[in-house]
Amino acid sequence: MVGLMPAFCPRGDKIMKASITLAALLLSLSSATAQFYGTQQLGPYGAGLYGTGSNPNSHYVQPHFNSNGTFTHGHYQTNPNHTQLDNYSIRGNYNPYTGQYGTRSPRY
Numbered sequence: 001m002v003g004l005m006p007a008f009c010p011r012g013d014k015i016m017k018a019s020i021t022l023a024a025l026l027l028s029l030s031s032a033t034a035q036f037y038g039t040q041q042l043g044p045y046g047a048g049l050y051g052t053g054s055n056p057n058s059h060y061v062q063p064h065f066n067s068n069g070t071f072t073h074g075h076y077q078t079n080p081n082h083t084q085l086d087n088y089s090i091r092g093n094y095n096p097y098t099g100q101y102g103t104r105s106p107r108y
Contacts, residue, residue: 055079055087059076084107089103089104091105
């Protein structure tokens with residue numbers, strides 16, 4: 001039986017420990033990657049047809065009556081900036097508060 005390691009071999013133990021550690025590391029990286037990619041949802045209108053991804057900064061708008069007398073329920077909206085491409089309502093963007101995808105085209 002030439003070439004077989006004896007029952008106790010320090011070198012064999014080190015190789016086995018390194019192999020198990022490497023396998024555990026690769027397994028944890030693959031499951032973390034799967035969790036990350038699992039959270040990215042593609043909408044029924046495609047990914048990024050218009051939108052650039054929702055603006056991560058948002059604020060709550062209190063319920064109120066508009067100047068024309070119509071009632072607007074409280075809701076979240078993205079913070080104002082120089083573009084409409086990152087608003088929740090724009091096609092290709094996802095609203096995490098309602099679970100819906102945007103359907104509108106940007107006006108500018």
